Amino acid sequence: MTISIAQKLPRQSALLMSALLGGMIVSSCAAAPKNLANQSLPPGVSENQAAISADAAANVTANPEAASVPRNRPQLIKKAAMTLVVDSVDKSIDAVTKIISKQQGDLINLNENQPTSSNSRHTASIQLRIPQNLLEPTIEELAKLGTVENRNITAEDVGSQLVDFQARLNNLRRTEANLQKIMDRAGSVRDILTVSKELSNVRQTIEQIDAQLKSLQNQVAYSTITLNLEATISSNSPQRAVGSQVYETWNNSTQSLSNFTVGLLKLGIWLIVYSPYMLIVAAGFYGLRRWRLNHLSRLNQSSESVNSQ
Numbered sequence: 001m002t003i004s005i006a007q008k009l010p011r012q013s014a015l016l017m018s019a020l021l022g023g024m025i026v027s028s029c030a031a032a033p034k035n036l037a038n039q040s041l042p043p044g045v046s047e048n049q050a051a052i053s054a055d056a057a058a059n060v061t062a063n064p065e066a067a068s069v070p071r072n073r074p075q076l077i078k079k080a081a082m083t084l085v086v087d088s089v090d091k092s093i094d095a096v097t098k099i100i101s102k103q104q105g106d107l108i109n110l111n112e113n114q115p116t117s118s119n120s121r122h123t124a125s126i127q128l129r130i131p132q133n134l135l136e137p138t139i140e141e142l143a144k145l146g147t148v149e150n151r152n153i154t155a156e157d158v159g160s161q162l163v164d165f166q167a168r169l170n171n172l173r174r175t176e177a178n179l180q181k182i183m184d185r186a187g188s189v190r191d192i193l194t195v196s197k198e199l200s201n202v203r204q205t206i207e208q209i210d211a212q213l214k215s216l217q218n219q220v221a222y223s224t225i226t227l228n229l230e231a232t233i234s235s236n237s238p239q240r241a242v243g244s245q246v247y248e249t250w251n252n253s254t255q256s257l258s259n260f261t262v263g264l265l266k267l268g269i270w271l272i273v274y275s276p277y278m279l280i281v282a283a284g285f286y287g288l289r290r291w292r293l294n295h296l297s298r299l300n301q302s303s304e305s306v307n308s309q
Contacts, residue, residue: 077155077219078154078224080135083150084146095145107126130225138225173206176203
C-alpha cells in the first residue's frame with residue numbers, strides 16, 4: 001500500500017512533537033532531585049506543569065551559580081521614628097519640607113491637629129521617604145529642629161528573599177524560553193494550545209515575582225521616617241495686665257446682674273400665672289382664722305355669763 005506525501009507530513013509533525021515533549025520531560029525528571037519524583041502532584045497541577053517545575057529544578061542543579069546573587073552588603077529595609085518638641089509646629093513643617101527636598105526624598109503623609117483648648121498641644125505627624133544612604137544625615141538634620149523625646153531605627157534583612165526571587169525568575173525565564181521553542185516547532189493546533197496555556201501560566205508567575213522583587217528593591221533603596229511634632233506648653237503663664245483684669249471683672253459683674261434681673265422677671269411671671277390658686281389658698285386661710293376668732297369670742301361670752309350668775 002502506498003502512502004501519499006500529504007499523509008506523511010502530519011504524522012512526521014506529530015512524531016516530532018511527541019519526541020520533543022518526551023525528551024524534555026525525561027531530561028527534566030532525570031536532572032531533578034529524587035525527593036521531587038517521590039512526591040505526589042498537588043491538586044489542580046497538570047503533568048505538563050509538573051514537568052516544567054522539574055525542568056526548573058534541573059536548571060538549578062545543573063547551574064548552581066545561577067541560584068545565587070552576589071551581595072556586596074546586607075539588603076536592609078530601614079524604618080525610623082522620631083518625636084520632637086518644637087516651639088512652632090508650622091515653622092517646623094516648613095523646615096521639614098526643605099529638608100526633604102534637600103535630601104531628594106518624598107513627603108508621603110502629613111496629619112496636623114490644631115489645639116482645641118488652652119491646655120491642648122498643636123501636633124503634627126509627618127511620614128517621609130528618603131534614600132537609604134541619607135537616612136542618618138536626615139535624622140540628624142531633623143533632630144536640630146527641636147528637643148528629641150524619643151528616636152528609634154529598625155532594620156530588616158531581606159537579602160535571602162531577594163536571592164530567592166531572583167533565582168526563581170531565572171528558572172522561570174529558562175522554562176519560558178524552552179516552551180517558546182517547543183511552541184515554534186509544534187505542528188498541530190492541539191499541541192500549540194497546550195504549550196500556549198503553559199507558557200501563559202509561566203509568564204503570569206514571572207510578572208508576579210518580578211513585581212514582588214521590585215517592591216523589595218524599592219524598600220531597600222528608600223527608607224521611611226515617621227516624624228511626630230509637638231508644640232511646647234509654657235509652665236509659667238504670663239501675668240495679665242490690670243486693665244484686662246478690671247475689664248473681665250466688669251463683664252462678670254454685669255453678667256451676674258443681668259442673670260439676677262432675668263431670674264426675678266421669671267419669678268414674677270410664675271407668680272402671676274399661679275395667682276388664682278394662691279388667692280384661693282389665702283382666702284381659705286383667712287376664713288379659717290375668722291372662724292376660730294368668732295368661736296373663741298363665743299366661748300368667752302358663755303363663760304362670762306356663767307360666772308355672773
